Amino acid sequence: MQQLLTIVINGITNGMIYAAFALALVLIWRSTRIVNFAQAPMAMITTYVALTVIDAGYSYWIGFGVALLSGLLLGALVERLIIRYVDSASHINPVILTLGLFIVIHAVAALVFGNQFRSFPAPFGLDGQRIGSVDVALTGNDVYTVVAVLVVLAALVALFRFTDLGLTMRASAFSQEVSRLLGVRVGRMLTLGWALAAAVGSVAGLLIAGGSLVHPGYMDSVVVFGFVAAVLGGLDSPVGAVVGGLLMGVGLSAVSGYVGQDLVSFAALVILIVVLLLRPNGLFAAASARRV
Template identity: 40%
Template sequence: MEAFLHQVLAGLATGGIYASVALALVMIYQATHHLNFAQGEMAMFSTYIAWSLISAGLPYWAAFALTVVFAFILGVVIERVVIRPVENAPVLAVVVVFIALLVILNSVTGWIYTYTIKTFPSPFPAQPLFGNKYVSSHELGAIGVTLAVLLLLYGFFRYTPLGLAMRAAAQNPDSSRLVGIRVGWMLALGWGLAAAIGSVAGMMVAPIVYLDPNMMGGILLYAFAAALVGGIDNPGGAVFGGFLVGVLENVLGAFVIGNELKLAVALVLIIGVLVVRPSGFFGKVYVTRV
């Protein structure tokens, strides 16, 4: 029983990682209706920027804030320079661009920072809370940060004119243009925001898995599963999906199917959701009149 509880708690901790990356995926989907395969690498690259700033002597929170701003600008620039030219290209072309971005960011980071793992500091205490042996303070803190980001996003999309405009631009670009929304800039903003959320996720993930150019590779797959399970257009659903995937993966891996098939759990979830309920548990079902 204790082993089971321990696995569930460890699963919630890794689930928090998936949830934070899944949030960034949902964000970009909300804003552009694309799934960005380079999301993980963008977050990883931003985390290296944070690492450089901290190594240069900046206090943690200053580096944190600067990195979020940097990531936002990076996202906007990528949208303007790389994505804009293929705006009207077929989906496949866009996917190829995303994969190219992934490979480029990964190699450039490796080239600049080498592939040796680095430790990344945590803003939370080193001692586990209440002396428990199951979850570290950082893992709890990271879950808290993810939930905070979720609340902010919810408020932003629901109650601010800018958030509403962004949703409109993604869902119906033509009508949005007619009511005066600058659709192009909304897309760029969406990229910026997604990159900023990704950078927060990266900085929360790095102390747990260590910082290296490939740190997001496996995580991104689990995050896709999380986002799809929860509903790719629902931030709350994505976070729930993250925790669900983390716990399922651990419990099934430890007690049912064995560790070899842990990744398969994520892939089966992706396929299962797409076949049975493409909109996920909490996603909206869109009906289009033909």
């Protein structure tokens, strides 16, 4: 019973971390129709910015705010200076470019911040709880992670479902020419999409780093698990991203606890293959228009 409870709690907290990264992928997909594989190193850069602020003597929350602002700026600059000048007629071109950015940003981070491991503080406690005779591996920082992801989810759902801005961003992503004819400033919408996605990615980077060690590659594994979570839930669904992250977290935690840590990556690959075979658009994909 104790082992099962620990596996479930670890699965939920890890799943929420995967969900945070998946939400960033969903946001960039919904607003630009691009899968940004450079999302992780971009988030890593903003995490280092937050760590620099914290090491200078400021509080975690000031570092958090600076990281979000840095994410907004970094996302906007990447779209304005790089992505915009790539031929988007073929959707594969921007994706290949983001893979190149993945490598370049890693190299730049290693040069600027170094390759050594550095401790990142947690805003809340890292001690588990004891309820009666049962030790519960749920920390204050874990609760903070869950709440933060749910707040981001609510914000994204509200943005795309209840605001004209969200509708305009989606219209710009689906059909730029028609949107321009309707008076939409497509360039600004695409820049805003990249900026907001980078800010959400910054939240993911900070949640992953809290109470652990960071280095230029500390988010690399999350790229795989977060991407699988986004595909599992559906790249077009914020709710699906969170559900996919939770399913991934609990499933991989069970594999790690009952089978072995060495098979976690293999299990993620199996999940991805099964989803692509049985439901390629994801569990929460919207119904597509029928073509004749």
